[in-house]
Amino acid sequence: MDNTIDTADTAVKRGRGYWFVDGFTELLAGVLFVLLGGALLARALVPQDSFLSRFMGIVGDVSVIKVLGFFVAIALLSWLKDRFTYPRTGFARGKRVTLAELAVFVRNIFLLVILPLLACAAVFILIPDARVALFSMPAWLPGGLGVLWVVLSWVAAERMGLPRFRWLGAGMLVAGLAVGAWQWAAGFPVVPVEALHADLMGPLPEVLRAPLEETVIRLYISLGVLIVPVGVLFAVSGLITFLRYRKENPVPYTEES
Amino acid sequence: MSAPLSQLSDLDRVIHEPARLVLVALLSSVESADFLFLLKESKLTKGNLSVHLSRLEEAGYLKVEKTFRGKIPHTEYRLTPKGRSAFDQYRASLGSIFDPKKGRV
Numbered sequence: 001m002d003n004t005i006d007t008a009d010t011a012v013k014r015g016r017g018y019w020f021v022d023g024f025t026e027l028l029a030g031v032l033f034v035l036l037g038g039a040l041l042a043r044a045l046v047p048q049d050s051f052l053s054r055f056m057g058i059v060g061d062v063s064v065i066k067v068l069g070f071f072v073a074i075a076l077l078s079w080l081k082d083r084f085t086y087p088r089t090g091f092a093r094g095k096r097v098t099l100a101e102l103a104v105f106v107r108n109i110f111l112l113v114i115l116p117l118l119a120c121a122a123v124f125i126l127i128p129d130a131r132v133a134l135f136s137m138p139a140w141l142p143g144g145l146g147v148l149w150v151v152l153s154w155v156a157a158e159r160m161g162l163p164r165f166r167w168l169g170a171g172m173l174v175a176g177l178a179v180g181a182w183q184w185a186a187g188f189p190v191v192p193v194e195a196l197h198a199d200l201m202g203p204l205p206e207v208l209r210a211p212l213e214e215t216v217i218r219l220y221i222s223l224g225v226l227i228v229p230v231g232v233l234f235a236v237s238g239l240i241t242f243l244r245y246r247k248e249n250p251v252p253y254t255e256e257s
Numbered sequence: 258m259s260a261p262l263s264q265l266s267d268l269d270r271v272i273h274e275p276a277r278l279v280l281v282a283l284l285s286s287v288e289s290a291d292f293l294f295l296l297k298e299s300k301l302t303k304g305n306l307s308v309h310l311s312r313l314e315e316a317g318y319l320k321v322e323k324t325f326r327g328k329i330p331h332t333e334y335r336l337t338p339k340g341r342s343a344f345d346q347y348r349a350s351l352g353s354i355f356d357p358k359k360g361r362v
Contacts, residue, residue: 005351007275008282014298015286082326090294091326092287093333253293 013161018092020162022085023241024077026234032069033231039065041224044217085245087252128197135191135211138218139183142226146176149230164237171233179226189214271316272347276301277309281318281336281344289322289335310334318343 019025097105123130133140153169156162189211198205204212272281279299284290296306313319318340322333336344 005348008278008348008351011279011282011298012286015283015290018287018294018298086291086293089297090291091331091333092290092294095286095288253297 010161013159015092017160017162019094020160020241021089022081022245023238023243024080024085025238026168027238027242028073028077030231030233030235030238032065032073033227033234035069035231036065037224037227037231039224040220040227044220044224088249089253125200129193131196132191132193135188135215136184137215138222139180139188141180141219142176142183142222143180144176145226146173146180149173149176164241168233168237172230175226175229175233179222182225183218183222186218268350269343269347271312271318272343274309276305277313278347280306280309280313281340284319284334284336285341285344289333291331291333295334313340316340 124134150169150173153165153172157165157169191211192207195205195207198208272278276299280295283295283298292306292310295301295310296303299306301309310319310321314321318337320335320337322335324331324333
């Protein structure tokens, strides 16, 4: 009887994880990550005329890749699944999100992302000395992302019964911590504390201009160095999953098979 | 009869059958699915699968929908609210009889 509970749980998880059965999603996400990380690295390393133009360039590139990449990936995924996956192992329509589930999702995003961000912003606004933490962002942001990704991956692995997501999460954590440690070891720009007390709405103090520019460039380098290998990891995982799926389901299903 | 044993005898017989339990569990995690998906995931034979799907439909737990995917006719199976509620209730009943954290009854 206890086995009955396991059987039901396994079946529920298989249904939830069916979208990832063929590896296409990881493969495309991996390619997208590599493009995104590459854009960040290129923008940070290629000299530009001004700091502002470089900054706007990064924002532009990243947004275009994200928005375009997202829609292209969705269209490509549907096309691939229609022609490859559904004829082999069938079609399952993803569960619709109910209003109650959406409310829980929004609440969790608010509690886990928006609220901490607002708290950080409040700390930076109210405590001028805390603004020095901004200059160590190239170290703690990749580490923090690694931790966030491992938590999300492990939750997904548990909900969908996909052990490979645990390995992906572990890989992302290691990559995040490694990039963070690398940036930490490289040291941070020296910032005069009194300059941090400058009026936030006023002009940027000259003494902060160079450290800020260095921090922004290093931030994009560290994010690029983090995102590219994570993308490669996703792509490799997707490729292995795809090859395994193809081996198990070499031809589309027919009445005779 | 003790409380857990009485709960055991009250279990939904339609869902309690292992093959149907797998089908209902699979359908509970998606909006709808086609015959091939259920066939591959349940590893039942086509005949067996048809019989169990009919049984679930008769019980009002399942709805069969004829749709089109592109120009190709497509049959999809979807749990009805009654079916979803029966599955939730079944899991809750099993969970209260067998609590893995506290050991077996």
